[in-house]
Amino acid sequence: MRKAKIHSMEELSATIGISRPTLSRYFQNPESVRASTARKISDAMETLDYVPNFFATRLNRKATGMLGVVIPHATDLFFASVLEQIEIFAAELGYTVFTQSSHGSPELESRAIEQLLSMNADGVLVAPLGGQSRLESLDRLRRNLPMVLVDSPIPGLDDVDFVGTDNRQSIRMIGEYLLRTGHPPTFLGMPRLNANADSREAAYIELMEEKGLEPVVIRGRSVGASWHFEAYAHDVMEGHFAQGRHVSGALLCANDRLAIGALRAATRFGLTGENGLRIAGHDDHPLSRFMTPALTTVAQDIPAIARAALRLVADQIKGDSHDLPPRRETFATRLIIRESA
Amino acid sequence: MRKAKIHSMEELSATIGISRPTLSRYFQNPESVRASTARKISDAMETLDYVPNFFATRLNRKATGMLGVVIPHATDLFFASVLEQIEIFAAELGYTVFTQSSHGSPELESRAIEQLLSMNADGVLVAPLGGQSRLESLDRLRRNLPMVLVDSPIPGLDDVDFVGTDNRQSIRMIGEYLLRTGHPPTFLGMPRLNANADSREAAYIELMEEKGLEPVVIRGRSVGASWHFEAYAHDVMEGHFAQGRHVSGALLCANDRLAIGALRAATRFGLTGENGLRIAGHDDHPLSRFMTPALTTVAQDIPAIARAALRLVADQIKGDSHDLPPRRETFATRLIIRESA
DNA sequence: TCCTCCCTTTTACGCGTGTAAAGATATGCG
DNA sequence: CGCATATCTTTACACGCGTAAAAGGGAGGA
Structure with missing residues (x-):
């Protein structure tokens, strides 16, 4: 069955005979419109192929609902695991996560940061390259967006929340x-x-x-x-x-x-x-x-780290606590004795 | 040094006294404006903190320059490696990659697809979950966006380009x-x-x-x-x-x-x-x-797979070849004899 | 000095959606 | 059946930027 493709909410409004503002409210929260209206819309959607444009949606809001994540390498299972946990918890909080890997390159890390800045994310979690990271980039990020360093702190960038292992x-x-x-x-x-x-x-x-x-x-x-x-x-x-x-x-x-x-x-x-x-x-x-x-x-307690990182950015986001003293949360590890020692 | 934060191109225009259209052209290609003007702008930028909004930028263009990638698990080094190569080649082609992991869940895979659809990406590369994938989601994606299946084909979704190993x-x-x-x-x-x-x-x-x-x-x-x-x-x-x-x-x-x-x-x-x-x-x-x-x-020849996948989407994107017969590219592997056999 | 040519500014509209305000309509109740 | 209220429609503006058209300005050549 080939559904008719609708490109905009305006077009949707015209074809199903429901005003655009009402549609807008419906897509944000179906319960914000009368039940009978919601039914009419969802019935119509069965026949049509339409998804509200994610970015146009956020363009006119104060919060974009997006969270940026920067990791050094997607092919390092530690970072991949952290990322996995972050994505899971972020989803629970209703955030959409956009991840950029720096592939071990300071230049790419800077570009990733630039990218997240230009996306106007609500907050950013950064597992930095470390000593090679460009301080100006990270500092610029910190000044403009709620930000939390994960896994490795950055000497010289002390007034930023940090989450990692003790x-x-x-x-x-x-x-x-x-x-x-x-x-x-x-x-x-x-x-x-x-x-x-x-x-x-x-x-x-x-x-x-x-x-x-x-x-x-x-x-x-x-x-x-x-x-x-x-x-x-x-x-x-x-x-x-x-x-x-x-x-x-x-x-x-x-x-x-x-x-x-x-x-x-x-x-x-x-x-x-x-x-x-x-x-x-x-x-x-x-x-x-x-x-x-x-x-x-x-x-390492990766779920705890991920959860804490999200909690800290979320706090910054809602509190606009740009001037609070930086917080630093480290987690204890668990000894795992096997055969090699 | 705390640079003054500028929130929009309009504001930038007002503060440095250069018209917004000129700024727009400058940010798209600094060489599209007179050298003296470019200098004036870049000099001013030294003092100011401004990045053009990525999404507003793409809102009014036919091509968004974004590529979506869906993988089953970020914590599987095979997929992580494929992703890494895709990101590298995509960057060369000027695409921005947005990756979504489905964490092995068909529901999350569908949601990821929905996400990419709503982002209006130029094309999408999908390493599907496989038998568990929801066919409707993938089919919907295929109908709406240039798409290439990577690693694993989907029985019942035969008219899609595929890239993988033989x-x-x-x-x-x-x-x-x-x-x-x-x-x-x-x-x-x-x-x-x-x-x-x-x-x-x-x-x-x-x-x-x-x-x-x-x-x-x-x-x-x-x-x-x-x-x-x-x-x-x-x-x-x-x-x-x-x-x-x-x-x-x-x-x-x-x-x-x-x-x-x-x-x-x-x-x-x-x-x-x-x-x-x-x-x-x-x-x-x-x-x-x-x-x-x-x-x-x-x-497996992961770089070849990644490169081919990008070539195929790129072809679909530029050619609008939605009706061409599906292409299928598989690559040979290399025998690696070590100790275990 | 005047006249091109090139680049810029001005003005205006468009992208797809959020959202406010005012008026129109439907709903529920007595 | 009439009214108060909830909901919808209409209209309008906003978000940040691309882009087209027309008008303005400066540099170079005759």
Whole structure:
């Protein structure tokens, strides 16, 4: 059945004989018109092909009902998971989410921000690239729209709400676990891409020094800061293992993707057996439990992070609280002991 | 430095003393105005905070420059990778991409389609849920917008362009490899979520029968068709292994995520050693090379798929070729031999 | 200096919908 | 059946910008 295509509300009004203002109210809320009228309209719609134009709809409203999200990489399951949760909660709140990925590029991140500004979104959630992010862009965004930083804060952009994981708590938890079960861990840091890289490393060092132990941090030559964490960790550790370094004890990786790469390298060097090198990660990547050996890690509370982020923007949006002191919500992680450590 | 916020082009015009039509032309193409004028404007912009409204901009044009994308799950790295490539190529073509994930839900898929329709996008790329997709929604989309199906075709929606992988070729290639190197494979199918599930299984059966061998297909009770492929495969295979079934020979999995789950189960049963069970996958999941043992698989040509999908919509958009016969482009895969088979 | 040519300004309308105001009509009740 | 009230129609303006047409202004050449 080929329904007749209607292009505007005006046209709809003409063809079904109901005034445009009434139609407008109907599409915003069918119950705002008399039941008999609503029936007449919905009956007519059976035969017709019409959808109100989303943007024309918002053009003349103060709130657009749109939320922008910027993430560094859609192909990183951590961000994909956060995004998924954000979309779910945003839908519950009646927001439409528009996501832009920066593909790891500061320029694309700026463009994404520009895009969201020009869309006049009600608010924006940004998981920033980190150190590479262009401060002017983020600052401009902050000045113009309700905004919340997610996952990684930005040094130099302190007056913005932030939601993320308590890296100090999480690293201490997994670190203490490793210590408790016998091995002072070496730390495999991620490429210095964002603030998490620093704060996790700092938490590790603090813990070690607190215990009177020597912190040992491995960091490869950051060859053009790469988001290919698995490959990065694999190559770095392979280099060490080949020279007999770090072949025993425990290795605490700044995130699971690194751990997966390290695990692979260790396995190839036959280091992961009984009494071999213990490896632990951070994040509870969806595939971590399927690794061999299954990866011991800490799980970030992604739903809580997503929910909090939405709550904070929503507050800013309704409260117009541009001048309130910035809020900072971090969540604790959960220790997940598997086989690798 | 706090730049003064300007809310409309009208306002901009008033404050910098340049007529709105000229500003309009400037923002569309700075070279369409005299160089001295362009300078005057860009100089003024240094002090001011203004971005033309994206949607108002498109409201009065025939083409909106927007492309819609619908994927089943942002947290499936295959779709995330496809999306990433689509975004890259779309940017090259000057399109702005708006992505909606259906989170595996037919209802959300329909809503996403509705959303894209109401946005008046120039075209839409849909990686459908598959059998669960609501045909009316997809059909409505097809009638109203240039559209291309990606990854999985929809039975019953045949007059739509399709871009994907040649499952027959890919399954035969990996299947023949397994046979050539010694083992007639058993097939672990994915939950019947989309057409790929069927066509890969069909390709397997065809190959086996052609070789005069008995096809053996494993399929768990599809407990509410699940997208948790790894867990699904793990549980199904664990059940078999526990009863001593399929513990040797070769297992061909319909995709890598299944293979990862199966691999994990096999490893726990000590089946993956020398002369043990051989396991192969399909897709070359980004983490497959980091599995232990590293997963033998076939790689889909994701960039080619993304590029072709964009080419097809672009053709439809410019050609208004709504009545041309539907085109169907499938790409060959590349055999990637690692350790698992 | 005058006259083109090019770019700009002015003016006006259009995109599809929200929304306010005033008048017309339908609904429900006594 | 008449009236008060809820709802609808009509009319008009607004949102932010594209764009066409006509008129204005400046730079360059003769």
